[in-house]
Amino acid sequence: xxxxxxxxxxxxxxxxxxxxxxxxxxxxxxxxxxxxxxxxxxxxxxxxxxxxxxxxxxxxxxxxxxxxxxxxxxxxxxxxxxxxxxxxxxxxxxxxxxxxxxxxxxxxxxxxxxxxxxxxxxxxxxxxxxxxxxxxxxxxxxxxxxxxxxxxxxxxxxxxxxxxxxxxxxxxxxxxxxxxxxxxxxxxxxxxxxxxxxxxxxxxxxxxxxxxxxxxxxxxxxxxxxxxxxxxxxxxxxxxxxxxxxxxxxxxxxxxxxxxxxxxxxxxxxxxxxxxxxxxxxxxxxxxxxxxxxxxxxxxxxxxxxxxxxxxxxxxxxxxxxxxxxxxxxxxxxxxxxxxxxxxxxxxxxxxxxxxxxxxxxxxxxxxxxxxxxxxxxxxxxxxxxxxxxxxxxxxxxxxxxxxxxxxxxxxxxxxxxxxxxxxxxxxxxxxxxxxxxxxxxxxxxxxxxxxxxxxxxxxxxxxxxxxxxxxxxxxxxxxxxxxxxxxxxxxxxxxxxxxxxx
Ligand code: C2O
Ligand code: CU
Ligand code: CU
Numbered sequence: 001x002x003x004x005x006x007x008x009x010x011x012x013x014x015x016x017x018x019x020x021x022x023x024x025x026x027x028x029x030x031x032x033x034x035x036x037x038x039x040x041x042x043x044x045x046x047x048x049x050x051x052x053x054x055x056x057x058x059x060x061x062x063x064x065x066x067x068x069x070x071x072x073x074x075x076x077x078x079x080x081x082x083x084x085x086x087x088x089x090x091x092x093x094x095x096x097x098x099x100x101x102x103x104x105x106x107x108x109x110x111x112x113x114x115x116x117x118x119x120x121x122x123x124x125x126x127x128x129x130x131x132x133x134x135x136x137x138x139x140x141x142x143x144x145x146x147x148x149x150x151x152x153x154x155x156x157x158x159x160x161x162x163x164x165x166x167x168x169x170x171x172x173x174x175x176x177x178x179x180x181x182x183x184x185x186x187x188x189x190x191x192x193x194x195x196x197x198x199x200x201x202x203x204x205x206x207x208x209x210x211x212x213x214x215x216x217x218x219x220x221x222x223x224x225x226x227x228x229x230x231x232x233x234x235x236x237x238x239x240x241x242x243x244x245x246x247x248x249x250x251x252x253x254x255x256x257x258x259x260x261x262x263x264x265x266x267x268x269x270x271x272x273x274x275x276x277x278x279x280x281x282x283x284x285x286x287x288x289x290x291x292x293x294x295x296x297x298x299x300x301x302x303x304x305x306x307x308x309x310x311x312x313x314x315x316x317x318x319x320x321x322x323x324x325x326x327x328x329x330x331x332x333x334x335x336x337x338x339x340x341x342x343x344x345x346x347x348x349x350x351x352x353x354x355x356x357x358x359x360x361x362x363x364x365x366x367x368x369x370x371x372x373x374x375x376x377x378x379x380x381x382x383x384x385x386x387x388x389x390x391x392x393x394x395x396x397x398x399x400x401x402x403x404x405x406x407x408x409x410x411x412x413x414x415x416x417x418x419x420x421x422x423x424x425x426x427x428x429x430x431x432x433x434x435x436x437x438x439x440x441x442x443x444x445x446x447x448x449x450x451x452x453x454x455x456x457x458x459x460x461x462x463x464x465x466x467x468x469x470x471x472x473x474x475x476x477x478x479x480x481x482x483x484x485x486x487x488x489x490x491x492x493x494x495x496x497x498x499x500x501x502x503x
Contacts (some may be wrong), residue, residue: 005390042072044238044335045230045337046190047197050089052097053176059100059139064107064132064155064169072232075207079167080107086231088153088171090195092316095177099142105132106473111164115142115173116291117151117273117437117457122502125434127483128158128405130163134296146437147354149182149275149455150195150248150293156502158405159390160491162222162254166211172197172251173500179354180276184244184347187296192344193246194238196335197231200224200256200312210478213490218392221255221290221488227310238335241344245298245337247308248272251288255488256311257428261285261331264306265396267451268349274437274455276354281451287313288490291428291487292458294451297349300339356454359439359469364419368410372424372431372486372496373397384495391494398484402495408481410500415469428462429491434482435502458487471503487488 034440050060067085068076082088093099105111110133114126123130124140132138134416151173155164160373172195175189187193201224204210248271251258261267266282273293286294298306309331376384376395384395384402401409413416419441422431437455440448445464447453459466476482477500485497 007080037343041235041237041336042232044194044236045232047087047090047172047230048315048345049189050093051092051189052099053092053094053181056097056100059102060091061102061104062113063104064111064113069168069231071201071203071209071228073203073207075203075209077209078167079209080164080397082113082169082171086168087197088169090189091171091173092189093144093173093175095144095147095175097144099144100139101142102137102139103132104137105134107164108134109160109164110134111169112156112329113138113153113169114156114434115151115153116432117149117293118142118144118173119146119436119474121474121480122435122482123480125476125480125482126153127156127434127480129480131157146175147275148177149175149273150250150271152250152252152293152404154252156483157293159388159493160269162493163211164211165252165489166222166254170197172248172250174248182396184350185270186244186345187345192241192244194248196229196247196249198249198258198310198334199228200253201226201228213390213392215392218474218490218494223256224253227312227332227334235336237338239338239340240300241342242301242339243344244347244349245300245344246295248293248295249288250293251290253290255290255490257290257430258288259285259311259313260288261309261311262306263309263333264303268297268299269294269451270297270350270353272454273457274450277451277454278354278356280349280353283449283451285311286449286451287460289458289460289487290489291432293431294395295424298337299349300344304339306337307333308337308413310334354454359441361419361441361469363417364469365416367419367421369399370420370422370484370498371399373400373424374425374427376402376495384467387492387495389495390492396491396494398496399440401498403485403497403499405499408478408501409498409501412472412500412502414472414475414502417469418483419467420470421465421467422459422461423465424461424463426463428460429496430487431459431461431466431484432457432487433468433470433484435474435476436470436472438468441469443465474502476502
């Protein structure tokens with residue numbers, strides 16, 4: 001019996017015995033959160049924006065800090081924030097700018113801040129090699145060369161990414177360009193243009209956010225029972241004008257896949273991780289892994305109210321089973337949009353959005369293979385621990401090796417077009433590559449859904465293989481390599497990550 005099967009069996013027998021439900025905080029917290037969800041709809045929090053569209057006059061200060069935050073259940077949760085008490089600001093910038101950041105670490109532990117999705121050199125990427133010690137300031141000048149896109153930033157501290165990101169070290173960066181600013185699209189932040197950071201949490205009996213690393217959590221990744229939008233427990237609601245409304249959505253869960261849908265009909269998807277799609281894509285639902293971003297347009301001309309709904313995915317183990325018992329797996333509302341009658345943007349749903357060729361695998365000169373490993377043997381686990389990965393009883397890795405900060409796994413030549421092929425025996429892993437956007441050639445052995453055929457930096461890998469066509473335009477030297485990894489943050493911390501240089 002491998003470790004996975006053992007945990008699955010162990011998980012079910014725990015539930016069979018009833019111990020978790022009877023004595024643990026889990027059953028109580030599930031019931032409590034459910035009743036809260038039924039009785040109260042909170043307003044959608046508008047995350048404070050740092051807007052640099054009109055220019056940058058001074059260095060941009062970001063402070064990682066410890067704080068307390070109320071998620072809307074009157075509990076006082078211990079959190080981290082970036083300039084805020086939970087999460088960071090929405091930073092809005094323009095293509096062509098260079099962002100002079102001063103990132104100060106005022107939490108009680110070493111940290112880093114990685115710019116997920118940015119096409120930038122390795123030495124300003126904010127990966128695990130750019131540690132910011134307690135009390136120190138890291139001052140990267142980050143050049144914004146890429147097109148309009150929704151990106152994000154989060155802790156990437158070796159072995160501690162999952163804990164620090166869960167506690168709140170994450171935020172959104174919106175890049176605009178001339179085309180996006182002149183497009184006939186909603187773009188008034190907080191009026192018809194909203195950023196949604198989706199996360200799953202657990203709360204203890206005192207209504208405080210909790211996080212515990214157990215063997216199961218390493219195995220499945222952390223799966224919370226309560227959905228949170230911009231730091232408020234869902235469902236949340238927002239009043240919007242009549243017309244088109246734009247939702248820019250980030251799945252910032254540690255491990256949870258989310259299937260999103262609208263109550264009124266198909267979603268109109270206009271952008272993915274790396275920017276606009278070629279055309280608006282209609283989809284009944286979209287499956288978002290941790291780390292993915294999608295932008296959608298909602299037509300509030302036709303409807304008085306419209307709900308953004310979620311079906312929770314992930315975890316066939318103990319948490320998935322509990323989720324089924326308590327209504328997980330069912331459709332629940334994250335956000336209700338209420339049309340207030342004001343006249344909003346009088347645009348029609350755009351058709352053509354971006355020029356985008358069909359990816360051509362024949363351009364690739366090199367193919368690299370990555371096998372994601374879930375079940376390391378004892379030696380493997382000892383190595384992982386020695387190399388600073390933080391795991392339960394069994395380490396994870398890629399191509400037979402847990403992550404090692406001292407080892408460069410791949411060397412890429414700048415400007416080469418390559419095919420990266422990821423394989424896995426079982427389970428679903430969201431794979432991410434730093435320093436680029438790529439195109440998905442194949443996801444789980446098949447053509448990706450239309451909404452995932454644009455620029456991406458995340459691809460789903462499950463029961464087989466996925467392939468992406470990728471090119472790196474910036475350098476990452478040996479002292480500041482890029483990372484590739486599973487974006488289930490507990491898997492990443494447990495060693496399912498590797499490093500590469502681009503020269
Ligand atoms: Cu979202 Cu390596 O990160
Ligand atoms: Cu990244
Ligand atoms: Cu994984």
